[in-house]
Amino acid sequence: MTEAQLAEKYLMKGNEALAEAAIRAGLEGYFGYPITPQSEVLEYFSRELPKRGIAYVQAESEVAAINMVYGGAACGKRVMTTTSSPGFSLMQEGVSYIACAELPCVLVNIQRGGPGLGTIQSSQGDYFQAVKGGGHGDYRLITLTPNSVQEMADMTQHAFDLAEKYKNPVLILADGAMGQMMEPVEFKERVVLDKDISWATTGKPANRDANVITSLYIQPEEMEAKNFQLQAKYKLIEENETDYELYNMEDAEIAAVAFGLSSRIVKKAVDLAREQGVKLGLIRPKMVWPFPKDIIRKYIGQVKYFVSIEMNAGQMIEDIKLTVNGEARVEFFGKFGGIVPAPQEIVEFVKSKSL
Numbered sequence: 001m002t003e004a005q006l007a008e009k010y011l012m013k014g015n016e017a018l019a020e021a022a023i024r025a026g027l028e029g030y031f032g033y034p035i036t037p038q039s040e041v042l043e044y045f046s047r048e049l050p051k052r053g054i055a056y057v058q059a060e061s062e063v064a065a066i067n068m069v070y071g072g073a074a075c076g077k078r079v080m081t082t083t084s085s086p087g088f089s090l091m092q093e094g095v096s097y098i099a100c101a102e103l104p105c106v107l108v109n110i111q112r113g114g115p116g117l118g119t120i121q122s123s124q125g126d127y128f129q130a131v132k133g134g135g136h137g138d139y140r141l142i143t144l145t146p147n148s149v150q151e152m153a154d155m156t157q158h159a160f161d162l163a164e165k166y167k168n169p170v171l172i173l174a175d176g177a178m179g180q181m182m183e184p185v186e187f188k189e190r191v192v193l194d195k196d197i198s199w200a201t202t203g204k205p206a207n208r209d210a211n212v213i214t215s216l217y218i219q220p221e222e223m224e225a226k227n228f229q230l231q232a233k234y235k236l237i238e239e240n241e242t243d244y245e246l247y248n249m250e251d252a253e254i255a256a257v258a259f260g261l262s263s264r265i266v267k268k269a270v271d272l273a274r275e276q277g278v279k280l281g282l283i284r285p286k287m288v289w290p291f292p293k294d295i296i297r298k299y300i301g302q303v304k305y306f307v308s309i310e311m312n313a314g315q316m317i318e319d320i321k322l323t324v325n326g327e328a329r330v331e332f333f334g335k336f337g338g339i340v341p342a343p344q345e346i347v348e349f350v351k352s353k354s355l
Helices: 003-007 014-024 039-048 062-074 085-090 092-101 127-131 149-166 176-180 220-240 260-275 293-298 316-324 343-353
Strands: 009-013 029-032 055-058 079-083 105-113 119-122 142-144 169-175 182-186 244-247 254-257 280-285 287-289 305-310 329-334
Touching: 009 014, 014 039, 014 079, 014 105, 014 149, 014 169, 014 176, 029 039, 029 062, 039 055, 039 176, 055 062, 062 079, 062 085, 062 092, 062 105, 079 085, 085 092, 085 105, 092 169, 092 220, 105 149, 105 176, 119 176, 127 169, 127 287, 142 149, 149 169, 149 176, 149 182, 149 220, 169 176, 169 260, 176 260, 244 260, 254 260, 254 343, 260 280, 260 305, 260 343, 293 316, 305 316, 305 343, 316 329, 329 343
Parallel strands: 029 055, 029 079, 079 105, 105 169, 142 169, 254 280, 254 305, 305 329
Antiparallel strands: 009 182, 105 119, 142 287, 244 280
């Protein structure tokens, strides 16, 4: 490797890599409020964005921050916010407004243990909130789940593209460990394409009607029509967007399903299990909405059972059960409250269920 190539790699925290990736993706405005374990994002942006002429506001609260995102997105700007679990709960009203108004933006939840104020330790307890909507009404967030610092960077850049492609908020759902761990990261060359903002509130020229962006539809017929429009878009996203990784699934007799930090631990468990004669494999959703139904259904009949391994009380398991629709057994192994499962624990659980 040449000296120039070496210089392109950085040792960064996941939160820092995400922030730098957002800048390189053409970020035009950031609005957020500090909360552990994502505060490094604000620290990075507070240092870097003013130097690069990019808008940065540390808002007075998460509620204020998400409404600033709403305003920036309505102006056609590439904007984002980041927070952690209780902060994302506070943002839900604004997220629902943005989803109904069909505005592109990137949201980041670096999860901590809950419910309530909980713990600052890593958790995956916000899965339901992410993939079932979180706020009021029928809406969906495209939800990406990185499991490395490199993916924290890559998925941030991808998130902006998806948001603009579908005019929909995109959520990066990462556990606290992803934000805090340090790993080498390389920022890939990327071209920020000109985007169509003919819909944005940039001022009314004489040759067109005013652009109106709203989530308020008083008449029920109008609200129903808007909902039909949104559902048609979500169906299109489900048909076109899926992302996953397979590990040792070719001959797997048991399929573990895990995302984020859990998936890294399961990879080690797969290796340990195979040393002990257990053919365990991993299906890792890199995108949990849309959920990778087709790839999971592919292994019905090949595997004896699926096991959902999560750092919560069992949330993604419901999507696995809906996907297999009673055609396969589904088990659950989880740790929560900030406790991380150990690979050998997973192996022992799998062996106990295989008897």
